[in-house]
């Protein structure tokens with residue numbers, strides 16, 4: 001039986017059209033196509049709320065960390081508190097909103113917290129989560145420490161190609177978080193193994209382009225929330241909740257004019273391979289190094305045109321590090337593939353099976369970028 005795949009996007013919609021088309025076989029008695037529009041409105045509203053609350057929790061912890069004279073920046077405990085607190089909060093909110101059909105694949109679990117000596121940190125996390133829920137006011141609850149541990153462990157789903165699964169990185173870019181730089185709360189929804197919705201909260205990302213002069217001036221407000229639903233485009237709004245604007249990737253066609261992003265952390269990327277690729281493309285500007293999936297957000301609004309993520313051999317990419325970023329960029333008109341030109345496959349569980357790394361750019365530049373990547377990989381291999 002043939003299967004009809006159709007897209008439905010209403011031109012009259014002023015709000016982002018939030019329809020994902022299900023692909024169903026036509027009824028046996030009719031030759032006309034069947035369109036089933038599936039809305040993710042409720043999921044999007046819940047995801048935005050959960051990510052915004054988590055962002056506020058993380059901001060509070062980061063502020064205390066940076067202001068503290070006592071805590072050294074090498075002390076990992078504030079990060080831990082924020083990672084777990086963010087995960088518990090997002091997990092709790094999503095479970096409240098979708099009690100009958102809830103599956104979450106998330107980075108953290110409570111194993112270390114349940115060890116001897118973990119009680120104090122669990123109490124700190126619980127207080128942070130309860131404070132956030134009180135400020136929000138939608139749920140009339142006070143969570144116990146055990147409730148918080150359970151909420152964290154509700155993120156233990158394995159994901160896969162069947163049904164719906166939320167995918168969460170409660171803090172992506174922990175090193176950036178510690179330095180007071182960029183980090184993101186990244187939340188996505190998989191439906192049938194495909195990413196259908198993504199929300200990226202980037203509390204330290206300026207609202208204006210990173211390429212604008214004076215972006216570090218004290219008047220430049222920070223805190224961006226990117227969101228995308230399949231077929232509906234990508235939007236960005238300030239984390240304080242004011243109105244959203246549609247964003248588009250850069251339209252740059254000449255690689256000489258393209259600027260590119262890569263990891264801030266040298267250990268996360270083969271910078272020598274990235275430089276070789278940039279050299280082959282003729283990119284003139286030096287790479288912009290920022291932490292976390294904030295790179296996907298920045299790219300989706302055209303701050304830069306290329307993102308290269310080429311981790312060292314043996315590193316396995318996890319789905320929560322790319323699911324939200326991937327849809328945010330692709331709905332803004334960008335392309336995300338591995339180094340063999342294949343789309344990322346989020347249906348295989350927690351890990352992405354990739355050839356070498358991930359490359360991201362606009363549709364015009366992708367063929368040039370892809371060739372430069374292949375040639376550079378070959379050259380690097382033959383020089384070893």
Ligand SMILES: Nc1ncnc2c1ncn2[C@@H]1O[C@H](COP(=O)(O)O)[C@@H](O)[C@H]1OP(=O)(O)O
Nearest residue numbers: 171172173174263265267268291292311315321
């Ligand atoms: N050795 C590594 N190579 C590549 N990525 C890593 C490595 N270690 C951790 N990461 C993850 O890379 C992401 C940060 O990417 P970037 O380098 O682009 O900022 C984070 O998801 C971080 O995890 P985490 O979520 O714990 O911060």
Ligand SMILES: [Mg+2]
Nearest residue numbers: 169172173321
């Ligand atoms: Mg991460």
Ligand SMILES: [Mg+2]
Nearest residue numbers: 107169171172
């Ligand atoms: Mg993380």
Ligand SMILES: [Mg+2]
Nearest residue numbers: 083107171174
């Ligand atoms: Mg981590």
